[in-house]
Amino acid sequence: MTENAQPSATDGTTQAGHEPVRTPTAVDAVAEQWVTTLAELDPLVAVWIGGMPDSGGYGDFSPAGHEAYAEAAKKTIAALDALPAVDAVDEVTKTDLRASLALDLEEFDAGLHLRDVNVIASPAQGIREVFDLMPSSSVDDWETVSTRLGNVSGAVDGYIESLREGIRRGVVPAKRQVREVFEQAKKLADGDGFFSSLAANATPEAGQLPASLANELTRRAGEAAVAYQELADFFARELEPVASEKDAVGREIYAIQSRKFLGATIDLDETYEWGVEELARMVAEQESIADLIKPGAGVLEAIEFLDGDPSRKLQGTDALRTWMQETSDRAVDELSRSHFDIPDPVKRLECMIAPTQEGGIYYTSPSDDFSRPGRMWWSVPEGVTEFDTWRELTTVYHEGVPGHHLQLGQAVYNRAMLNTWRRQLAGTSGHAEGWALYAERLMQELGYLDDPADRLGMLDGQRMRAARVVLDIGVHLEKQLPDGSGPWTAEYAFDFMGRNVNMNDGFVRFEVNRYLGWPGQAPSYKVGQRIWEQIRDESRAREGAAFDMKAFHKRALDLGGVGLDTLRTALLG
Known part of the structure; x- marks a missing residue:
């Protein structure tokens, strides 16, 4: 039984012979209804979750659509407030769902949806990216793809x-964001771009598409490109001339x-200063590892040495x-036998x-x-055709197991306890x-990064995340540069990151x-790591010799x- 489940909401049966199956509560019903509402307001949610009917449509990205979302959020908050929590699972659901919706309403009141343009996570990307997650193995799947292509223009x-x-x-x-996303839109508008390729490569696993559907896909792909x-x-004629x-x-807005x-x-000013210190610590740690890779070498010389090693290239x-x-x-095989209890589907x-060829590595849930x-x-x-394994080993752990996939896949699996x-x-x-x-x-x-080269690669990523804390808070709050020579500017940010x-x-x-157009997101990685480590360390201090790392991780991941x-x-009380 997980730490946050109480007997009052558990019926005693088990899922796959392991976890008790918790009886859903009235609070769970509100949360489930919110998922249904979200899928109605934004059909892309149904695609993300999977297993739900997919209309092939889009949500309403107009002001009226955002108004409808705000009204639905207010009703859901009222429904949550009217219900008692019957156990600790309910307490977490009420607290977290309410806080999330209240923050959505703050964003709405601030009009952030009216300026939602950035290079990675605005509707300009989301309208296209849904096609990456859509099933494509049957003729019926491709009919849904065709329907959604036909709805791109309206979105x-x-x-x-x-x-x-x-x-x-x-x-x-x-x-700056308008100009960059303009270039992205132009690529998608290309007659030989993503949409035409999608239609041209429409091949179900069995059989062929009917000629009528193939022609419809081609026509609608063209319409999507025109959109x-x-x-x-x-962007070029109306938005860029008046943009900031x-x-x-x-x-x-940053807060x-x-x-x-x-x-x-968090205290943004304290976090900025911590980021400066953390960045210096990462640099010092990198320098110590560089000496192990090549005695007497600095970081850049060690990197040059590794980049010249053909055994570490793909x-x-x-x-x-x-x-x-x-x-x-x-990693999945070994960790599932030693350090984590990983369910078979995960x-x-x-x-x-x-x-796409935009750069970046990301994970999508099952x-x-x-x-x-x-x-x-x-x-x-x-144009990128060569890859260095020493740089990317830690990326696989970050995106896979024990990183995103273990955390998010475990949450999806935990239907016995969670809505x-x-x-x-x-x-x-x-x-x-x-x-x-x-x-x-x-x-x-x-021990998976005992090779100094692989550890240098991990530190390279950790250094980047520490630098982002300093850059992101610094540039958006226009704080003084670490050396006190003046306020942060975008131009300095490019040099600093380089x-x-x-x-x-x-x-x-x-x-x-990305950082300039998506304020607050980039620091969340390193700040999030800091908070995770603080919670673990406080748990260890409280429990002393009884502290069990594997049990701590299970309690944390079981929360979803x-x-x-x-x-x-939830973990510390």
């Missing part, structure tokens, strides 16, 4: 309507966004995908090369019935990404543009997705 129109309302109110994004051309034209010259969002991504309230994306899969499979993780497994995606930039919202939709970036960084360090503790990561200029450019304040309360 884009609603998005443009919201941005026009933002222009009317003077709530606009930064010019993105219209979006690009809107300033990248910084200021303390008020909202920080709480959104962490599910916790050539081509096929080799990259194969190496990722083999590395992931080995042991399956697919490593994929993404259909569908609710595990018919779509958890997947690790690598969006390889155009659908808790398993599939709850949680924050700080909770998930903080765990993934925590998992990287855990793999070092478990000095703290060993990546090409294209990667640095994309990453810094939560904000970090909720995590601390």
Whole structure:
């Protein structure tokens, strides 16, 4: 029985002979209804969860659609407030769902939906990205794909309507984000781009598409590309001329966004200073490892030495995908026998090369019935054909096991105790990404990064995440630079990041543009790791010799997705 489950809500039966099956409560019913409401307001939620009917539509990205969401959120808060919590599971659900919805309403009142343009996670990307998750094995699947292609134009129109309302109110994004997303939209508008490729490669596992459906896919793919051309034209003609010259969002908006991504309230000024200290610590640790790789070498010289080692290189994306899969499979097998109790459905993780070339590595959760497994995606930039295993080993652990896949896959599996919202939709970036960084360090503790080169790769990522804390808070709050020479600027941010990561200029450019347009998200990784480690260390101090790391991890993961304040309360009281 998990620590947060009480007998009053458990019927004594078990799931697969292990965990007690908890009887759903009235609070669970409200959470389940919220999932249903979300899927009605935004059909992409149904695709993400999987196992739900997919209409092939989109939510309403217009101001009216955002108003409808706000009204639904208010009703759900009222329903939660009217109900008592019957056990600790209910306490977590009420606390976390209510806090999440209240923050959504803060964002709505601040008009953030009217300026929602950034290079990685705005409707400009989301309207397209859903196609990556849609089933494509049958003719019926491709009919749904066709339906959604036919709805791209309407979704884009609603998005443009919201941005026009933002222009009317003077709530606009930064010019830098508009210009960058303009370029992304132009690529999607290309007649030989994503949409035409999607239609051209429409092949079910059995048989062929009817000619009528194939023709419809081609026509609708063309319409979708035209919609993105219209979006690009809107950006260039209407939005960019009135967009803000300033990248910084200021303390008020930043505080909202920080709480959104962490599910916790932090002291931004103290966190900035901690970030400066943490960055210095990462640099010192890297320098000590560099000497182990090549005696007397500094970090850059050690990296140059490793980059010249052909035994640590992969050539081509096929080799990259194969190496990722083999590395992931080995970690799952070994950790499931030694350090974690991993259910069989969660042991399956697919490593994929993404259909886009924007850069970045990401994870998508399994569908609710595990018919779509958890997947690790690598969006390889155009022209990149060579990969270094010493840089990327820790990435596989971060995205896979014991990182995102273990955490999120375990939550999906835990239907015996948790409602659908808790398993599939709850949680924050700080909770998930903080765990993934925590998992990287855990793999070092478990001996998986004993090779100094692999450990240097892990530290390279940890240094980048520490640098992002300093950069993100610094630039958006326009704080003084660490050396006191003046306030942060976007131009300094690009230089600062280039000095703290060993990546090409294209990667640095994309990453810094991401931070500038998505305030509060990038620091949530390292700050989340800090909070996870604080909770673990306090648990260890309280329990003394009785502390069991494996049991601690189980208690934490059995909670599913939560904000970090909720995590601390649930584990420490």
